Amino acid sequence: MIAAIIRKELLAVLRDGRLLALAFSVFAVLSGFFLAAVAEHRQVQQEKQAVGATAKEQWDTQGVKNPHAAAHFGIYVFKPDSPLAAVDPGLRQYTGQALWLEPHKRNGARFSPAADQGLANRFGQACAGFVLVALLPLLVIALAFNAVTQEREQGTLRMLHSLGVSAITLLLGKFTGLLLAFMMALLPAMSVALIILSQNFDLGCDDILRLLTLSGTFFIYYAVFAALAMSASIHFKSSRLALFVLLAFWSASVLIAPRLAAAAAEMMIPTPDATAFWAGIKKDIQHGLDNDGDHEAREALFNAQVLKQYGVARVEDLPVGYTALKRNFNDGYSERVHALHFDRLRDAFERQGRFIHIASLLGPSIAMRSVSMTLSGMDLAHQRHFEDAAEQYRHYFIGLTDDWDRERSHGTERGAQGRDADWGSVKAFSYAPPSVGFALHHALADLLVLLAWLAAALIGLLFSANRLKP
Amino acid sequence: MIRLLQAEWLRFIRNPVNLWVIAVFFALLAASALWSGLAADEFRGREFVRAAAIDANAGKFTPTEMHDAPAIGKGGDAAKVADSTMARLPALGGLALSVRQMDLLGAELRISARSRYSDGRNSDQLFNPLLRELGLLDFAGILALLLPLTVIALTYGLVQEDRARGVWRLVCAQMPRPWQLVFAALAVRLAVVLIPAVAASLLMFMLDSGSTFYAVTQWLIFVGVFAGVWMAMAGLFLLLPVSAGAAAVGLLGVWLVTTFAVPAALSWAANGRQPMPSRLEAIVDMRRIQAQTSKQQAELLSAWYRSHPEVAPVKEPSREIAGLPANLELDSKVRPLMYRFDEVRKAHFEFMERWSALSPGLAALLTADRLAGIDAPRYAEYIDAANQFEDRWRAFVVPGIMAQQGMPPDHRQRPVMNALPTAETVRTVLLRQSLLGILLSWLLIMLRNRFGRP
Numbered sequence: 001m002i003a004a005i006i007r008k009e010l011l012a013v014l015r016d017g018r019l020l021a022l023a024f025s026v027f028a029v030l031s032g033f034f035l036a037a038v039a040e041h042r043q044v045q046q047e048k049q050a051v052g053a054t055a056k057e058q059w060d061t062q063g064v065k066n067p068h069a070a071a072h073f074g075i076y077v078f079k080p081d082s083p084l085a086a087v088d089p090g091l092r093q094y095t096g097q098a099l100w101l102e103p104h105k106r107n108g109a110r111f112s113p114a115a116d117q118g119l120a121n122r123f124g125q126a127c128a129g130f131v132l133v134a135l136l137p138l139l140v141i142a143l144a145f146n147a148v149t150q151e152r153e154q155g156t157l158r159m160l161h162s163l164g165v166s167a168i169t170l171l172l173g174k175f176t177g178l179l180l181a182f183m184m185a186l187l188p189a190m191s192v193a194l195i196i197l198s199q200n201f202d203l204g205c206d207d208i209l210r211l212l213t214l215s216g217t218f219f220i221y222y223a224v225f226a227a228l229a230m231s232a233s234i235h236f237k238s239s240r241l242a243l244f245v246l247l248a249f250w251s252a253s254v255l256i257a258p259r260l261a262a263a264a265a266e267m268m269i270p271t272p273d274a275t276a277f278w279a280g281i282k283k284d285i286q287h288g289l290d291n292d293g294d295h296e297a298r299e300a301l302f303n304a305q306v307l308k309q310y311g312v313a314r315v316e317d318l319p320v321g322y323t324a325l326k327r328n329f330n331d332g333y334s335e336r337v338h339a340l341h342f343d344r345l346r347d348a349f350e351r352q353g354r355f356i357h358i359a360s361l362l363g364p365s366i367a368m369r370s371v372s373m374t375l376s377g378m379d380l381a382h383q384r385h386f387e388d389a390a391e392q393y394r395h396y397f398i399g400l401t402d403d404w405d406r407e408r409s410h411g412t413e414r415g416a417q418g419r420d421a422d423w424g425s426v427k428a429f430s431y432a433p434p435s436v437g438f439a440l441h442h443a444l445a446d447l448l449v450l451l452a453w454l455a456a457a458l459i460g461l462l463f464s465a466n467r468l469k470p
Numbered sequence: 471m472i473r474l475l476q477a478e479w480l481r482f483i484r485n486p487v488n489l490w491v492i493a494v495f496f497a498l499l500a501a502s503a504l505w506s507g508l509a510a511d512e513f514r515g516r517e518f519v520r521a522a523a524i525d526a527n528a529g530k531f532t533p534t535e536m537h538d539a540p541a542i543g544k545g546g547d548a549a550k551v552a553d554s555t556m557a558r559l560p561a562l563g564g565l566a567l568s569v570r571q572m573d574l575l576g577a578e579l580r581i582s583a584r585s586r587y588s589d590g591r592n593s594d595q596l597f598n599p600l601l602r603e604l605g606l607l608d609f610a611g612i613l614a615l616l617l618p619l620t621v622i623a624l625t626y627g628l629v630q631e632d633r634a635r636g637v638w639r640l641v642c643a644q645m646p647r648p649w650q651l652v653f654a655a656l657a658v659r660l661a662v663v664l665i666p667a668v669a670a671s672l673l674m675f676m677l678d679s680g681s682t683f684y685a686v687t688q689w690l691i692f693v694g695v696f697a698g699v700w701m702a703m704a705g706l707f708l709l710l711p712v713s714a715g716a717a718a719v720g721l722l723g724v725w726l727v728t729t730f731a732v733p734a735a736l737s738w739a740a741n742g743r744q745p746m747p748s749r750l751e752a753i754v755d756m757r758r759i760q761a762q763t764s765k766q767q768a769e770l771l772s773a774w775y776r777s778h779p780e781v782a783p784v785k786e787p788s789r790e791i792a793g794l795p796a797n798l799e800l801d802s803k804v805r806p807l808m809y810r811f812d813e814v815r816k817a818h819f820e821f822m823e824r825w826s827a828l829s830p831g832l833a834a835l836l837t838a839d840r841l842a843g844i845d846a847p848r849y850a851e852y853i854d855a856a857n858q859f860e861d862r863w864r865a866f867v868v869p870g871i872m873a874q875q876g877m878p879p880d881h882r883q884r885p886v887m888n889a890l891p892t893a894e895t896v897r898t899v900l901l902r903q904s905l906l907g908i909l910l911s912w913l914l915i916m917l918r919n920r921f922g923r924p
Contacts, residue, residue: 051750058757076753094599111749115574119835120737123729255615258604263505274596349598380600
């Protein structure tokens with residue numbers, strides 16, 4: 001019986017013409033956005049590679065100079081985005097495009113594209129991810145809002161009842177048919193997207209796993225909307241009211257909940273002011289953490305230790321460069337302070353992200369957006385992973401310049417010099433993005449929220465079966 | 471007509487769904503107004519404290535710290551030069567409308583003898599990218615999103631549903647001009663949508679201590695026009711010979727296109743006319759200039775002393791003094807490179823203003839940014855003023871640094887930044903939205919007799 005209902009539902013949607021209109025509009029919108037996104041993604045990646053290579057070449061050819069002066073020229077590194085960023089660019093608009101690594105201090109990524117693009121993305125990014133998360137649920141609603149009310153209004157529900165079709169069988173059949181119809185509308189666009197992705201990028205096993213998980217999650221997301229739409233269609237007597245309520249739910253989930261959540265998260269867990277943040281780092285370096293003593297006390301201890309280690313009475317008599325030694329010691333402490341403050345800041349961002357989950361009670365869209373950007377490697381966790389790798393690289397190359405400076409000078413004399421061969425021996429920054437396991441770990445809470453929504457929507461649908469009366 | 475209005479008012483308030491829609495609309499707007507008003511007031515408080523601190527330090531000079539190395543102790547290898555002050559972009563009376571966008575701008579700039587572009591921390595703000603991506607409760611954005619949806623909900627099936635039930639046939643039989651009934655219903659709904667929008671706007675401006683009468687009036691005029699445009703659009707959709715659901719979905723489609731697609735398309739078109747330069751390429755250019763000036767440091771130092779014969783050259787200059795002319799040279803080359811971004815942003819903003827009639831939602835944001843004083847043209851003007859101020863500042867402090875004499879003793883001669891205009895005009899956007907509203911209303915009036923068809 002259920003197969004017959006599914007077939008009938010599919011045929012009804014096909015004959016209605018809505019499916020064709022939907023399939024065509026979804027195909028046009030998604031393919032258009034996707035093509036534009038892929039082109040932009042390729043351009044950004046090529047530009048990052050080219051600029052990264054030029055910046056490293058500039059570093060390599062600094063000529064003869066003091067190693068520490070060379071270190072101050074710094075190195076720029078860029079986060080390589082996953083191919084899935086073409087589907088969902090996630091936080092790309094708001095995270096900086098480049099990270100400048102230099103001695104003594106740790107920087108945040110600079111030049112967020114949003115600062116230059118201004119108004120265009122204020123209501124939402126024009127990308128395939130926005131269409132998938134925000135607009136396609138509207139199409140599910142358009143297909144499903146009158147699935148039962150129409151049967152009731154036309155009197156066919158009474159006929160089905162008289163045939164002895166159980167309410168649950170009817171609902172499950174309609175629900176499955178509706179989802180199949182929607183997937184049929186989505187399939188051409190998704191196939192084209194897959195072809196474009198595979199032709200433009202070397203998709204590794206990790207990318208394919210991420211893509212499959214993302215597709216499965218989107219299926220769950222649309223199933224939630226379809227089940228809710230069916231329930232509304234049963235619950236409300238007229239198509240009008242059902243459509244009204246579903247649109248209100250869509251607005252709450254897609255437009256209102258994210259904004260309310262973001263505002264509430266910022267109020268409950270305030271982000272520190274930039275001036276205060278940098279001043280806090282400076283203060284802790286100067287005055288020391290816990291019982292470490294202030295800068296001068298730490299330095300005095302270090303001096304005594306160095307003199308004892310080298311068996312000399314004065315720093316002037318040291319066989320190695322004292323300035324580089326002292327700088328390396330101070331920078332080591334500074335790295336510890338920076339790590340502490342940066343971790344605190346990013347933990348606060350994570351807490352804000354967790355707080356936002358509360359707003360998932362208003363709709364599943366926040367959770368879906370989070371999962372989408374996490375699996376695309378464009379969320380805060382991936383950004384943090386990249387920044388930490390970049391920080392390790394900063395320690396590596398600054399340490400190297402300090403070594404040269406220390407070994408090529410002695411006492412308080414500062415005549416150490418390096419050459420292009422030295423600068424060229426610094427390994428280029430090579431970043432290995434984390435695996436799909438990392439992404440799944442960070443998306444776990446959002447995945448659970450989505451599953452909870454699905455369970456609630458399906459239970460709601462089954463309970464609605466009791467109200468299915470002609 | 472008064473009786474019709476009374477009748478429509480009764481019909482409106484007796485429908486509980488309408489009351490729910492208005493209540494939710496007002497609740498959300500009020501929440502946004504509260505948040506925006508308080509955030510703007512807090513921002514102004516911080517601005518006031520910082521401005522006071524700058525004034526208090528008028529006689530002192532703050533060292534330009536380029537890194538977090540500890541302060542120079544007894545064994546320090548170079549004396550830090552105290553040579554900096556701050557420039558701030560003053561917010562305008564409508565700040566609450568777009569308060570969080572201020573975070574994306576470098577509103578506070580360090581003015582010093584060093585190039586601010588070679589320090590990654592001076593102009594960048596701290597914010598959680600996730601919160602920005604989710605969007606915040608900035609009042610203008612919320613109003614632009616919710617008001618059209620409220621109009622769609624309140625005008626749903628006004629004519630089509632009555633027609634489907636056969637009621638409209640009766641109306642046409644009893645009234646010589648059925649359009650009067652539709653116009654009365656639209657007028658009632660316009661008033662009902664405007665009341666919470668205006669009330670929430672006033673609440674927001676009241677909470678912001680820096681709001682001005684000019685910003686309030688300009689914004690309220692815009693809200694009136696904006697609501698009028700959507701009501702006229704809804705009226706035109708009532709004319710369509712389709713079901714109520716289809717008309718509502720059509721109007722929803724218009725909202726989606728004008729709110730999400732048109733701004734993206736306009737941005738794309740603006741970028742096609744005047745492409746935004748690449749920040750990444752700018753990095754390479756900046757480093758090339760840095761490398762050049764670093765190599766020419768000694769020559770630039772002697773050249774500076776040659777061009778300033780009144781300053782005696784220092785025999786063993788510190789690292790700060792030896793590098794200062796190279797820094798000035800670097801900045802003179804990097805500044806135009808970076809100013810291009812502000813110029814292009816300005817051109818894009820003005821392009822969008824010219825085409826704002828295509829997207830009422832975008833028009834709301836453009837108006838809000840202008841009234842808040844964070845629009846791209848004003849920001850470009852601010853950067854230009856800050857650059858000029860920095861030039862005068864350097865002319866004031868650099869000779870002292872280069873002569874190793876410290877700062878000029880009379881701080882009353884310190885240069886001050888030229889003030890920016892205290893109000894921004896929103897005439898372009900208002901005019902275009904008004905023209906759109908007039909055009910849609912005219913079309914509705916011209917087609918009014920079609921409401922007479924049963």
